[in-house]
Amino acid sequence: MTDLASTTAALAGLGLPHAVHAHAAADSFRAWADTVAAARPAGVAAVAPTKTLVLAPKRGTPALVVALDSTEFSIGALGKALGLKDARAASDDAVRALLRVDKLDATPFALANVADKSAVTVVVDRNVIEFNGHLAFRAFGADKSLLVEASHFKAFLDAQLGSFEPKDFAALLAGGAAPAPAPAAKAKKEASDEKEVLIGLTVKKNEDFPTWYSQVLLRTEMLEYYDISGCYIIRPWAYNIWKRIQQFFGPEIEELGVEDCYFPMFIPEKNLTKEKDHIEGFSPEVAWVTRAGQSDLAEPIAVRPTSETVMYPYYASWIRSHRDLPLRLNQWCNVVRWEFKHPQPFLRTREFLWQEGHTAFATKEEADVEVRQILELYRRVYEEVLAVPVVPGRKSEKEKFAGGLYTTTVEGFIPTTGRAIQGATSHCLGQNFSKMFKILMENDEGKRVNIWQNSWGLTTRTIGVMVMVHGDDKGLVLPPRVASIQAIVIPVGITAKTTEAERNALYAKAEEIVATLKKTGVRAKSDNRDNYSPGYKYNHWELRGVPLRLEVGPKDVAKNETRSVRRDNGVAAQLSLATLAEEVPALLQRIQDDMYAKAKAERDSRVVRLESWDKFVETLNNKCLVLAPWCEEVSCEEDVKERSANSAQGDEPVDDKAPSMGAKTLCIPFEQPAGGVKKGAKCFACDRKAVSYTLWGRSY
């Protein structure tokens, strides 16, 4: 959106009406405003020229301000009212860096160029939104304006920002309203460095979850937005979590007899489209390579969305007799699903990392056993490694992997939105693929029979779920098992009177503690940067979720102690330096356990058991999941989805651009309520006989 054409195209793409108004050239803003207000095009009842400016505070996030031309204010006064310290009009360079357009062309539509929406605070006067007519925006030239009705302008902001509330400038300037954005700098007075202004979050998890999520990922340096929508950069602070998951899961499957390998990323078109049922689910989102260098390829080549059609033709050639079984292969790789739905970092991305296991057995019994072994490992990844509780169970017919026999799953829960999320799936494919790809083995009697197959996968979605479940208003909270740094050691109590020798002694003590901890296997680090205050460092590492802080001051050292502060609950305690090598690992384990227990208690309190339909939708709207006796019929599930979607209108959580969403089955939990379904009990949603207690919810 760096010119008029792309801007109008973008508005059209959102279905928002607009008009380009050509008028006499105006060589100043004043002249433009006057021209536009006067030269109303046909069919437009009223036109209000608007002004857009970027306010740059000395510290903190810049603000993009939109007001009617008729609304008067001084930048200083407005900045102050908005809580922006020493705000000035941003420089040409700053505007270009932020919005990627020249200052003169700055309109709110340039927000579409800002990948990280948390990098800017958008402040729009209520008068703009409530104007009954067309708003005029200067649009890439002295003789053209963009006319958009106020309601459509509001719709644009909603689409860009998730949700949007205008401000009452008059009230603000009169001192009648609290400053809208509370810049990070204000809350962190102890900090002394100018860098501090970038630290911390500006929103609360419960108040603006999507912005909170985005800020946590960006400001902890876990993630960066990328030039291609739906693709993200996984930075070391997040990638390390993936490595720790690999370090747990890899040896576990190796122990089961699974071997790692690597199959090509590319699939010839004819192989991919061979199997219609399988491909149906994927083909709308397959990325196609059609050209190499300057040459068109004879046949388009797909980038793998998953590797069944890559691998199974070779399984057919490698497997001859039952002696070649089991064949159990796994690969860690990238896959691409070019979804056109709204992407979300880690949860729904066009390229993602995963492991995919593909195994073959002589008998169904062996396949069944493995499905559950793998699911148990997935449960442990979530519960033991990430401290995130999940519900293991079987997917309904409607929700299972289409090409398979049955699907098992571990289902997570995001309390803030009340929505469930599929954690990982372990499928028994039965003999469907082995028939399709003619994977046959000679059995003991010399007969050629189809083999049995499983497939199972775990993705980088795990990271997003972990962030959403544990994070708080201060930022990320990392379970110790996946933290790159488990304990951060910070020298404190250095004042103007501290001598250099004293300071160096303190730094040396911090290093000594780190050495002690490292020796016992704790991932420890000291923060001896002398250009940052302790307060700044506390915020820095709290934001990043480091599980344990150890403060080392002169008084602590004198007592041979250190002050420990837990990230998860803020509890402080003095620890003796003499027993640190035992105390800290134990404390980290306690943090890990407590984080899981807390998340589990929260989740458990949100699983509501219902026996009938009455409170179903209300319970969902209260951000809960429902456990209810169900008939297990596909038609009933479709019916429930529709009924709960309609009823939910207007009550949806605001964290996604998804429309009001019906409930679906998450799983039929393996652990059924004591006693199971009562004899003769009816399905909660229809007149049929209930078969099992099933977990329902709105879901990512």
Next chain:
Amino acid sequence: MTDLASTTAALAGLGLPHAVHAHAAADSFRAWADTVAAARPAGVAAVAPTKTLVLAPKRGTPALVVALDSTEFSIGALGKALGLKDARAASDDAVRALLRVDKLDATPFALANVADKSAVTVVVDRNVIEFNGHLAFRAFGADKSLLVEASHFKAFLDAQLGSFEPKDFAALLAGGAAPAPAPAAKAKKEASDEKEVLIGLTVKKNEDFPTWYSQVLLRTEMLEYYDISGCYIIRPWAYNIWKRIQQFFGPEIEELGVEDCYFPMFIPEKNLTKEKDHIEGFSPEVAWVTRAGQSDLAEPIAVRPTSETVMYPYYASWIRSHRDLPLRLNQWCNVVRWEFKHPQPFLRTREFLWQEGHTAFATKEEADVEVRQILELYRRVYEEVLAVPVVPGRKSEKEKFAGGLYTTTVEGFIPTTGRAIQGATSHCLGQNFSKMFKILMENDEGKRVNIWQNSWGLTTRTIGVMVMVHGDDKGLVLPPRVASIQAIVIPVGITAKTTEAERNALYAKAEEIVATLKKTGVRAKSDNRDNYSPGYKYNHWELRGVPLRLEVGPKDVAKNETRSVRRDNGVAAQLSLATLAEEVPALLQRIQDDMYAKAKAERDSRVVRLESWDKFVETLNNKCLVLAPWCEEVSCEEDVKERSANSAQGDEPVDDKAPSMGAKTLCIPFEQPAGGVKKGAKCFACDRKAVSYTLWGRSY
């Protein structure tokens, strides 16, 4: 090549003249041969109808036999003469499985459909190749024939098979020549299972290196050919080697302060083409995604050939001050270079796995230090992990990475072909990319200056080099450090008289040894399969390169001993079971050291120091590298390349389809001969002053 059109297209593609001869339909082979011999088209002096048949031995590789129709032989006699036991004409199904054409349409041109050329032995009578005129082949129909001159037919076989020698059928049938292919089964009489026929290699490393390489990779199950040319399946036996390289290199760079991350695989076209110099080298081989599902993308998206243009724009936004440095990131990922040259498994593939490190520093000094630290790690990957000697040095101006300041390299050597191979490179990029991408930092004085960058990469090529250097006529030889199985324990001495209890005791003893070894960190496994003979198992594990075999027979057990046999040199020794936990690790270390020493001695003996041009080409032709005083001028290097290419005509190693190849500089070794270049010494190749001793060779 499953129809006439694709067959003629393929011949045309190879530049081979041919004609399609339409004639009266002939409904039997006999009728066809007679028709063709008689109905000579205009301009063709002589036509000889040929016959093609596939001989399937009871055990071993099938043979594709081509003879003139006039050459008479019985299948049984020819099979016997060729050493093919109980050979019969292959069934329709077998022909189709091998050549992908119907038996009636089988011609030698169907060899193009056989990915693994080692799956078939091609036997062509000398009379065919020496026929002075056109050969006729039945070609997909009763009324059409393909006419190809004998010399062009030979050229086709050479292109398909690397090199090709016809047999003298008359001599063979008279018993006057040794059987051409010595099927594995013959050499392995001790084996008892029919699977044995697939075991072992049918060619010697020194006699047919490309076939040997392909057979080693396929038969050890390291690799499988894939449907897309230049893409290969890396099976667990090979992938494990890559994992062990990661397990060495990963912690080493972490120790240096490098962090792992993951950047997207896709690059918007405008980013990739931003930097012309950089892109020039890659753009001809970039794979482009232009379509997602059914939609054409607005802008084509490149699949990364390397990640400079992916990463550096973000470096520019992340780096603000010298405090943000050093920034040292690494990723393990797949990259794609759609080369149109002849692909070779591991050495030159269209998709490959690698790590790419991209680092940024405030000063050149820091960058310089890192370049060498990383190169030293690459040296250790080759020499310590893979037991492959390399020469570390600096690349010439002509051979360095075009976008960088200077390139360092470790250069390997493949004795069998006498060719060098670039092992891995560590580049100092200088400030070229930082200027291009505007990566600036504020220095201590508050000035914004360009930063310094390095990049460095190591690929799965390592695996191919390791196979080529250590493998022998029995197959793969694995250095213990990268072997999935370091010691294979095999029960022996079981006879018809052995009771079940005795056998079980032996198996239990084998398991006990495995347990003992595992406890001490040795990757051990027992082969207790009772449907295979010890001999079969020896071959099985020797082929796969397991470094140490431990045989456990009743007599050994009685003496509390086991017989150990080394894979690298065949040396056997009795080991006491009492001290196994110490002996075996020490023995494995000795094998590792000996393998390196042997390879190094071989390599050293092939590096010839020359002071002048005289023997340069002769030395190269003797499969050696040359170390010579050189002026370091680009024009001189180009000159040497041309002169050595011309002189080399006809003397080239036959392992590649490359035309005669000139020599290039491999590197300017960091370790120069004692005393360095003598004062006043001239360049070995021109009249300029010599600057340094430089390593020259023909290279992969």
